[in-house]
Amino acid sequence: MGDLPLEVKVDIPNGKSYTQPTGLFINNEFVYPKDKKTFEVVSPSTEEVITSVYEAKGEDIDIAVDAAIEAYKSWSISAPETRQKVLLKLADLVDENADLLASIETFDNGKSLQNSKGDIALTAAYFRSCAGWCDKITGNVINTGGSHFNYTQRVPVVCGQIIPWNFPILMLSWKLGPVLATGSTSVLKSAEQTPLSALYMAKLLVEAGMPKGVVNVVSGFGKIAGAAISAHMKLDKVAFTGSTLVGKTIMKAAADSNLKKVTLELGGKSPNIVFDDAKIDAAVQHIIAGIFYNSGEVCCAGSRVLIQSGIYDKVVETLKKAVEDIKVGDPFNPETFMGAQVSEVQMSKILQYIESGKEQGAKVITGGKRSEGKGYFVQPTVFGDVKGHMKIAKEEIFGPVVTLIKFDTVDEAIEIANSTEYGLAAGIHSTDINKCIGVANRINAGTIWVNTYNDFHPMVPFGGFHSSGIGREMGEEVYHEYTQTKAVRIKLDTTGFK
Ligand code: NAI
Ligand code: MG
Numbered sequence: 001m002g003d004l005p006l007e008v009k010v011d012i013p014n015g016k017s018y019t020q021p022t023g024l025f026i027n028n029e030f031v032y033p034k035d036k037k038t039f040e041v042v043s044p045s046t047e048e049v050i051t052s053v054y055e056a057k058g059e060d061i062d063i064a065v066d067a068a069i070e071a072y073k074s075w076s077i078s079a080p081e082t083r084q085k086v087l088l089k090l091a092d093l094v095d096e097n098a099d100l101l102a103s104i105e106t107f108d109n110g111k112s113l114q115n116s117k118g119d120i121a122l123t124a125a126y127f128r129s130c131a132g133w134c135d136k137i138t139g140n141v142i143n144t145g146g147s148h149f150n151y152t153q154r155v156p157v158v159c160g161q162i163i164p165w166n167f168p169i170l171m172l173s174w175k176l177g178p179v180l181a182t183g184s185t186s187v188l189k190s191a192e193q194t195p196l197s198a199l200y201m202a203k204l205l206v207e208a209g210m211p212k213g214v215v216n217v218v219s220g221f222g223k224i225a226g227a228a229i230s231a232h233m234k235l236d237k238v239a240f241t242g243s244t245l246v247g248k249t250i251m252k253a254a255a256d257s258n259l260k261k262v263t264l265e266l267g268g269k270s271p272n273i274v275f276d277d278a279k280i281d282a283a284v285q286h287i288i289a290g291i292f293y294n295s296g297e298v299c300c301a302g303s304r305v306l307i308q309s310g311i312y313d314k315v316v317e318t319l320k321k322a323v324e325d326i327k328v329g330d331p332f333n334p335e336t337f338m339g340a341q342v343s344e345v346q347m348s349k350i351l352q353y354i355e356s357g358k359e360q361g362a363k364v365i366t367g368g369k370r371s372e373g374k375g376y377f378v379q380p381t382v383f384g385d386v387k388g389h390m391k392i393a394k395e396e397i398f399g400p401v402v403t404l405i406k407f408d409t410v411d412e413a414i415e416i417a418n419s420t421e422y423g424l425a426a427g428i429h430s431t432d433i434n435k436c437i438g439v440a441n442r443i444n445a446g447t448i449w450v451n452t453y454n455d456f457h458p459m460v461p462f463g464g465f466h467s468s469g470i471g472r473e474m475g476e477e478v479y480h481e482y483t484q485t486k487a488v489r490i491k492l493d494t495t496g497f498k
Helices: 058-075 080-096 098-109 113-131 168-182 196-207 222-230 244-256 280-296 309-324 344-359 410-418 433-442
Strands: 007-011 017-021 024-026 029-031 038-043 048-054 148-156 158-162 185-189 215-218 237-241 261-265 271-274 304-308 363-366 381-384 401-407 425-429 447-450 483-491
Touching: 007 048, 017 098, 017 196, 024 058, 038 098, 048 196, 058 158, 058 185, 058 215, 058 222, 080 098, 080 113, 080 168, 080 196, 098 113, 098 168, 098 196, 113 168, 158 168, 158 222, 168 185, 168 196, 168 215, 168 237, 185 222, 196 215, 222 237, 222 244, 237 244, 244 261, 271 280, 271 410, 280 304, 280 309, 280 401, 280 425, 304 309, 304 410, 309 363, 309 381, 309 401, 344 363, 344 401, 401 410, 410 433, 425 433, 433 447
Parallel strands: 158 185, 158 237, 185 215, 237 261, 271 304, 271 425, 304 401, 381 401, 425 447
Antiparallel strands: 007 017, 024 029, 024 215, 038 048, 148 483, 363 381
8 A cells, every 4th residue: 555656567468568557637647645545456357456546535536626626717718629629639549549448448347358349439439529519519699679688608517427337438438528528627536346447548638638637537436535526515517327326325415515416327127129020130139239238237238128929939049049159258359249247246246136036936048157267257147937026127237137028019018118217228129110119209218229229329318217317428418418508698788879
């Protein structure tokens, strides 16, 4: 403790070596926290400690917030082209460093290199999309008659951002893209399970020309650094992605402190519905992408698959075969689709859900166990004969476990789909576009995918209904989440005019 250098050399199992920052990134520098405490970072695929990093506590958060407030003074009124340049350069740097960033992500999170590469491509694309918005954040002129002139402005915020471990770099981009585009400033806390890529991205922010203090990145724990951010008296906003439970805690802390704005992107138990007239092979591929992508650690995972009775047996047979072909294991092997779960804690939670499914009478069609050997690997698991009351049908498992539920009619499918406290996403598979749109109209969720799943675009907003959250990321809507309206009403004195 205390003698860890601010940079360490890390050797990644795929032969890459690089210099990893370990400090808190404040005012464009890596610095020690006040008490110089560190914590270990574990690789879930090898169960080994990669390095330690420095931990932020409340007083470090105060320093980072002050840096963000100071930077706001000029950044919030900077020319849009200035911000655009930073975002475009950042996107290029992400592309140039794609192999290294993907490798860091895979080492720290356990996800397959295939999946990490996809995340990095989406990250660069998102920063580019945000660059295009810098000069499109406008207000209105409001006509209330000749006696006054009224206009509105969108004013950026000084915010705290708390991200999870399932998509460390991608979630950082969803948070920082709109900050940089709107002229906001931020203190971003990574998840304690996966701090490495955010610190590396901080180096790229400097290289991209970001002025000091605009974005500050800290590693630390939820109950300490995260709590300090959500309760901070000087922040205008807190943006969070993670569990519904913690989302509620953050909203309470925001209310009890200074009523800062809150956006929450939380959990889900999303239905993925396959109708009798669907193309079976394509639907099966989307079921797999929906639940086994990123080892199932996806907030919008299609974890409840509802299959119409006429094709139930055929879908189960095709799915079983396809799932048994999924390559699970060494995440650095380019062929691997599913890597390790993020931590031992997460793996144990998933295995407990699998046991509860067995105990409550669901049938394991395939999988159902931890994989042999080192690393937190869980087999892709399919449960059949699942009934609505079972825990595996109701609660978010956040792992590679899917429940299959049979239905007869469209009304029944919608009833089951909507019988959840969540409302993040849903999938519909059918060749009848009228049915697809009709069903989409009746499902309560923030995102509906038709004949696709886990399919994102920077211009399409994402976020949840009900317990899945508040606010939207991406699309045009996110720029409203990072600005607040200022209305200016001017009383005119026109008496001098003839
Ligand atoms: P979590 O919600 O505790 O962690 C997410 C982030 O919140 C981390 O950065 C963490 O440090 C921070 N955090 C934790 N407690 C906090 C607090 N009191 N105040 C402020 N920040 C706090 O999630 P956890 O425990 O790692 O995973 C548990 C479950 O949460 C998962 O099994 C999954 O169901 C869900 N989850 C959902 C995610 C999503 O994308 N919606 C992402 C991660 C987890
Ligand atoms: Mg880790």
